Amino acid sequence: MAAARLGPDVQKKSICVVGICTVDAVARCIDEYPPPGGLRLFDSLKLTTGGNAVNSSIALAKMGFAVSVVTKIGEDQHGQFVLDELHRHSVDTSGVIRSADTHTPFSFVCVHSDGQRSFLHTVGTNGTLRQEEINRAHVSRADLCLVTGTMLMPQFDGPPTARMLADARNAGAITLLDTSLTDAASAAAWRTALEPCLPHLDYFVPSRLEAAAFTGHDDPTRAAEAILAGGCRHAVIKLDTEGVYYRTAGGREGTIPAYRVAHVVDTTGAGDCWCAGLLAGLAQDLPLEDSLRLGNAVAAHCIQDAGASSGILPLEQIQRFQRSPENQ
Numbered sequence: 001m002a003a004a005r006l007g008p009d010v011q012k013k014s015i016c017v018v019g020i021c022t023v024d025a026v027a028r029c030i031d032e033y034p035p036p037g038g039l040r041l042f043d044s045l046k047l048t049t050g051g052n053a054v055n056s057s058i059a060l061a062k063m064g065f066a067v068s069v070v071t072k073i074g075e076d077q078h079g080q081f082v083l084d085e086l087h088r089h090s091v092d093t094s095g096v097i098r099s100a101d102t103h104t105p106f107s108f109v110c111v112h113s114d115g116q117r118s119f120l121h122t123v124g125t126n127g128t129l130r131q132e133e134i135n136r137a138h139v140s141r142a143d144l145c146l147v148t149g150t151m152l153m154p155q156f157d158g159p160p161t162a163r164m165l166a167d168a169r170n171a172g173a174i175t176l177l178d179t180s181l182t183d184a185a186s187a188a189a190w191r192t193a194l195e196p197c198l199p200h201l202d203y204f205v206p207s208r209l210e211a212a213a214f215t216g217h218d219d220p221t222r223a224a225e226a227i228l229a230g231g232c233r234h235a236v237i238k239l240d241t242e243g244v245y246y247r248t249a250g251g252r253e254g255t256i257p258a259y260r261v262a263h264v265v266d267t268t269g270a271g272d273c274w275c276a277g278l279l280a281g282l283a284q285d286l287p288l289e290d291s292l293r294l295g296n297a298v299a300a301h302c303i304q305d306a307g308a309s310s311g312i313l314p315l316e317q318i319q320r321f322q323r324s325p326e327n328q
Contacts, residue, residue: 006064006065006066006315010284010315011064011065011066011283011284012143012283012284012285013143013144013174013282013283013285014066014068014141014142014143014144014283015060015065015066015067015068015142015143015144015146015279015283016067016068016069016070016095016138016139016141016142016144016145016146016173017053017056017057017060017067017068017069017070017145017146017148017279018053018069018070018071018095018134018139018145018146018147018148018164019051019052019053019056019070019071019146019147019148019149019150019153019178020051020052020053020054020071020105020126020129020148020149020152020153020180021049021050021051021053021054021071021072021073021082021104021105021125021126022049022050022051022054022104022105022106022107022121022126023047023048023049023050023078023081023082023104023105023106023107024047024048024049024050024106024107024108024109024268024307024308025045025046025047025106025107025108025109026045026046026047026048026109026111026266026268026306026307027042027044027045027108027109027110027111028042028043028044028046028111028266028306029042029043029111029112029113030042030110030111030112030118031112031113033110044306046306046307047081048085048307048308048309048310049081049082049085049086049308049309050107050109050268050269050308051071051105051126051149052148052149052178052180052271052272052275053069053070053071053146053148053149054069054071054082054085054086054308055269055272055273055276055308055309056146056148056272056273056275056276056279057069057086057091057276058085058086058089058091058308058309058312059269059272059273059276059277059298059302059309059312060276060279060280061089061090061091062089062309062312062313062314063276063280063298063312063313063314063315063318064314064315065279065280065283065315066092067091067092068091068092068093068094068095068138068142069086069091069092069093069095069096070095070096070097070134070135070138070139071095071096071097071129072096072097072098072099072125072126072128072129072133073096073097073098073099073104073125074098074099074100074102074103074104074124074125075098075099075100076103076104078103078104078106079098079104079125081104082104083096094138095134095135095138095139097125097129097133097134099125099128101128102124102125102127102128103122103124103125104124104125105121105122105123105124105125105126106121106122106124107119107120107121107122108120108121109268111266111268111306114264115264115265115266115267115303116267117266117267117268123152126149126152126153127152127153127154127155128155129153129155129156130155130156130160131156131160131161131163131164134164136164136167139164139167139168139171139173140167140168140171140173141171142168142173143172143173143174143283144173144174144176144279144282144283145165145168145173145174145175145176146175146176146177146178146275146279147161147164147165147175147176147177147178147197148177148178148179148272148275149178149179149180150177150178150179150180150193150194150197151179151180151181151182151185151189151190151193152180152182157192157193158192158193158194158196158197159196161177161193161196161197162196162197162199162200165177165197165200165201166200169200169202174202174203174282175200175201175202175203176201176202176203176204176205176275176278176279177194177197177201177203177204177205178205178206178271178272178275179193179194179206179207179210179214180210181207181209181210181213185213187213187214187216190213190214191214194214194230195230198227198230198231198232199230199231199232200231201231201232201233202232202233202234203232203233203234203236203278204227204232204234204235204236205236205237205238205274205275205278206237206238207237207238207240207271208220208223208237208238208239208240211223211224211227211235211237214226214227215227220237220239220245221245221247221253223235223237224237224245224246224247224253225247228247228248228249232249233248233249234246234247234248234249234288235247235248236278236292238271238274239255239258240258241258242255242257242258243255243256243257243258243296244256244258244274244292244295244296246288246289246292248288252288254289256289256292256293256296257296258296258299258300259296259297259300259321259322259327260326260327261300261303261304263304264303264304265303265304265305265306265311266303266305266306266307267302267303268306268307268308269302269307269308269309270299270302270303271299272308272309273298273299273301273302273308273309273312274295274296274298274299274302275295276295276298276312277291277294277295277296277297277298277299277318278291278292278294278295280294280298280315281293281294281295293322294318294319294322297318297319297321297322298312298318300321301313301318301321
């Protein structure tokens, strides 16, 4: 069922999300991998869309926001599955790029009994996305532009992303960027991918581990200072169960605590749904702290269901959750 769209008095800004997609096979629960020739049993397997850009855009659509996505898929069954799911949630797919040369990305997601997860991933079209394939007019029409999945798009990461962000900002957009942690990336690779982008960013929103991989600082305060020194206007570092730490170029800082959740089912997509919550707040011109709280609330709903965006509810219900006595 298509999400109910918010009225213009609620959604004041248009949103475009650029980045990676996958098809996720989410398996629960897998706490150990079998040895060669061995067998492990698990409880369930659920096929869902995944990838940062798809997750964030579907979460926004489920909350009722009009959102467009720019991603690249293959001319294959998995690519059609991604398109069908985006259409089902009324996400604008006019910016989706299709390729007959490369397969749609695929991940096998192993969900542990504590809700944490491990991934086996094939890069596919995410590895071939190029700036020149992206319709510049499509991006320039947006008031908010999030690039997400950086470090997994080798032909788009770094200077090409920076050029697109610069174009978006020159057209009047608020720009945001999120990353994906990868064990294969060296400190030099993080610098190459991110340093050109920082001067063109209003918000850089990495996890604590991603911020440390880029800056070399485990302490969020020092990591945020390093990010701002590169020219970014707002550094927001996701702290998992602790919430988020933020620091602005003007010196304002603080920590917004996470909402308490009785039972964590699956943390897949939590960071992407958090980004959707932040975008939802900014699209309504909410103050920064309120936008960050909304991000925390959307992430809290994500982790209470299996899959990257299955737990996301309409905006009014999420705001009702925020107003409930136990969350005051």
